[in-house]
Amino acid sequence: xxxxxxxxxxxxxxxxxxxxxxxxxxxxxxxxxxxxxxxxxxxxxxxxxxxxxxxxxxxxxxxxxxxxxxxxxxxxxxxxxxxxxxxxxxxxxxxxxxxxxxxxxxxxxxxxxxxxxxxxxxxxxxxxxxxxxxxxxxxxxxxxxxxxxxxxxxxxxxxxxxxxxxxxxxxxxxxxxxxxxxxxxxxxxxxxxxxxxxxxxxxxxxxxxxxxxxxxxxxxxxxxxxxxxxxxxxxxxxxxxxxxxxxxxxxxxxxxxxxxxxxxxxxxxxxxxxxxxxxxxxxxxxxxxxxxxxxxxxxxxxxxxxxxxxxxxxxxxxxxxxxxxxxxxxxxxxxxxxxxxxxxxxxxxxxxxxxxxxxxxxxxxxxxxxxxxxxxxx
Amino acid sequence: xxxxxxxxxxxxxxxxxxxxxxxxxxxxxxxxxxxxxxxxxxxxxxxxxxxxxxxxxxxxxxxxxxxxxxxxxxxxxxxxxxxxxxxxxxxxxxxxxxxxxxxxxxxxxxxxxxxxxxxxxxxxxxxxxxxxxxxxxxxxxxxxxxxxxxxxxxxxxxxxxxxxxxxxxxxxxxxxxxxxxxxxxxxxxxxxxxxxxxxxxxxxxxxxxxxxxxxxxxxxxxxxxxxxxxxxxxxxxxxxxxxxxxxxxxxxxxxxxxxxxxxxxxxxxxxxxxxxxxxxxxxxxxxxxxxxxxxxxxxxxxxxxxxxxxx
Numbered sequence: 070x071x072x073x074x075x076x077x078x079x080x081x082x083x084x085x086x087x088x089x090x091x092x093x094x095x096x097x098x099x100x101x102x103x104x105x106x107x108x109x110x111x112x113x114x115x116x117x118x119x120x121x122x123x124x125x126x127x128x129x130x131x132x133x134x135x136x137x138x139x140x141x142x143x144x145x146x147x148x149x150x151x152x153x154x155x156x157x158x159x160x161x162x163x164x165x166x167x168x169x170x171x172x173x174x175x176x177x178x179x180x181x182x183x184x185x186x187x188x189x190x191x192x193x194x195x196x197x198x199x200x201x202x203x204x205x206x207x208x209x210x211x212x213x214x215x216x217x218x219x220x221x222x223x224x225x226x227x228x229x230x231x232x233x234x235x236x237x238x239x240x241x242x243x244x245x246x247x248x249x250x251x252x253x254x255x256x257x258x259x260x261x262x263x264x265x266x267x268x269x270x271x272x273x274x275x276x277x278x279x280x281x282x283x284x285x286x287x288x289x290x291x292x293x294x295x296x297x298x299x300x301x302x303x304x305x306x307x308x309x310x311x312x313x314x315x316x317x318x319x320x321x322x323x324x325x326x327x328x329x330x331x332x333x334x335x336x337x338x339x340x341x342x343x344x345x346x347x348x349x350x351x352x353x354x355x356x357x358x359x360x361x362x363x364x365x366x367x368x369x370x371x372x373x374x375x376x377x378x379x380x381x382x383x384x385x386x387x388x389x390x391x392x393x394x395x396x397x398x399x400x401x402x403x404x405x406x407x408x409x410x411x412x413x414x415x416x417x418x419x420x421x422x423x424x425x426x427x428x429x430x431x432x433x434x435x436x437x438x439x440x441x442x443x444x445x446x447x
Numbered sequence: 448x449x450x451x452x453x454x455x456x457x458x459x460x461x462x463x464x465x466x467x468x469x470x471x472x473x474x475x476x477x478x479x480x481x482x483x484x485x486x487x488x489x490x491x492x493x494x495x496x497x498x499x500x501x502x503x504x505x506x507x508x509x510x511x512x513x514x515x516x517x518x519x520x521x522x523x524x525x526x527x528x529x530x531x532x533x534x535x536x537x538x539x540x541x542x543x544x545x546x547x548x549x550x551x552x553x554x555x556x557x558x559x560x561x562x563x564x565x566x567x568x569x570x571x572x573x574x575x576x577x578x579x580x581x582x583x584x585x586x587x588x589x590x591x592x593x594x595x596x597x598x599x600x601x602x603x604x605x606x607x608x609x610x611x612x613x614x615x616x617x618x619x620x621x622x623x624x625x626x627x628x629x630x631x632x633x634x635x636x637x638x639x640x641x642x643x644x645x646x647x648x649x650x651x652x653x654x655x656x657x658x659x660x661x662x663x664x665x666x667x668x669x670x671x672x673x674x675x676x677x678x679x680x681x682x683x684x685x686x687x688x689x690x691x692x693x694x695x696x697x698x699x700x701x702x703x704x705x706x707x708x709x710x711x712x713x714x715x716x717x718x719x720x721x722x723x724x725x726x727x728x729x730x731x732x733x734x735x736x737x738x739x740x741x742x743x744x745x746x747x748x749x750x751x752x753x754x755x756x757x758x
Contacts, residue, residue, distance in 0.1 A: 137659075137663060138662075138663075139659050139662075139663075158662070159659070159662040159663055160662045160663070160664075160665050160666055160667050161665075164663070165663055165664065166659075166660070166663045168656050168659070168660055170654070170656050172654065172656040172657050172659065172660035173660075174657060174660070174661075174675060175657075175679070176678045176679060185661070185664050185666070185674075186664035186665055189664060189665040189666045189670060190665050233660075233664070234663075237664070237665070
């Protein structure tokens, strides 16, 4: 087994000298006139767990299928481990895929499903069965070797599919919505199992998902896709903290968005006029803004403090009335209506046991520092 | 709906019938049951009865099963007709020849029908419906007419020979009519749709992602076909083969019209016994023996299949 190289620790994408393991260059896939994947260029490094994240129809699955060899790109090239794979058929590629529907062979037992890839490769049966037994232990299905897929639960089927796609120790494992069919609890468990397996085997994973939470938990880096293009690539915190567009800010997590115009900048802070907020918003200055330029300011709900009394020394303070309170146990989500009619979403940690909770129709003050606002121009 | 349930005449009737075990569920099952009883079991028993009678010049031309003698009613049955089938090599040969012709026709229909079904099942929607329509289109013409049309094609001075001679492929006409070849052509042509339709119904459900998964795991197209497509379409293959094999074995019209004097098929033998020899008991015995001959392998096959499904 290859020495596990943890891309998560090395972060080769920050090192311009590192050689990418997968090079996707200007790839486009058209179905008729419609470009499902539109001129994507992307480098992925060895040992990464890369998530392609986007809504349905954004082209993420098509990109994955081109990597697997099920679709031929209209233009552009894909290199895997230094080898151009354009002319290589799906059955000769060093990739394996875990299908969204699992695509387990219904007429074969679990064991035979997992052994299928090895036997096609010409591995002797005895050796293949030993490796299948090892793999079954890895996915904790030792006792189910002789079962048929339809006799297994969804979670078990998912693990068989994973085992089957891992047994050939592919250079690259492609996972299409791997956890889509599982319920929430099983999903959370499996996410960590997946990371563990990925780190043990050192295989490069590319995961397609529409679930931003899943992407945040799993990945070393996320590529957010929209309309066949990648709009932002970055590590999960980077995507969350520094989204480069309104689309990304809105897609990842929830966000409050203020529309406004740039006022003259005062030293060290940027002032943005926003009638929606009812105040001038103060944010940390960023380069390249002109006076009177239209911008948006995104503020995450958890960066806003809710208080009954007006706080001192905070950059941004607005007043509002609580419209709705949703108590979720660890946190409460408040919807607060400002004087302008704008509704802000605020999360509040329930830290104290005997705190008197904020109720509906209460007047509250919302405040956030100038570091909380993210200025977005697109 | 509540009005229907609450209306007491309905409820009373239902409750009344239920006392005799006649629930709605039982009534629904009863319809096909009665159908089978009247149109299958009763005629079968009648034929069975005739097969153990003796031929006689009478109307009907066989001896009665129940005879009123001096000591009251008695049953008069003989297995002589069955013994006769065993003794005269004509019947054994006819059975054997029928099975052989039906078997090879089924294999041919499968070899021709499988690629056709596969192609139809993989075609995009508007084209698929059109192709399916073309498959069933011949049924709109009488079966007898279509077999007669084959005579026109296959005879010595027929369309096929004229065409082959015109393009210079042969110098003298092929003798196809009144041979087993003509019978094979006729049977395969006639029963091909019965092979294609169940195969199509099965193949159209085949999940593309299974084929992709097989390719992804390193199996080439041929390997995928034999390891995934064929095993998964087995129910369709079995159903289609049954639908061709069973009617082909008892086929009468095709060997009578296209086959020659040497073409020995049990359907023809049955016809001769019944209409030419007017030996109803032997004809019935031929029919019953054929039924048993067919039912046993089918039951064994079903048994094997249900066992296969369990493990």
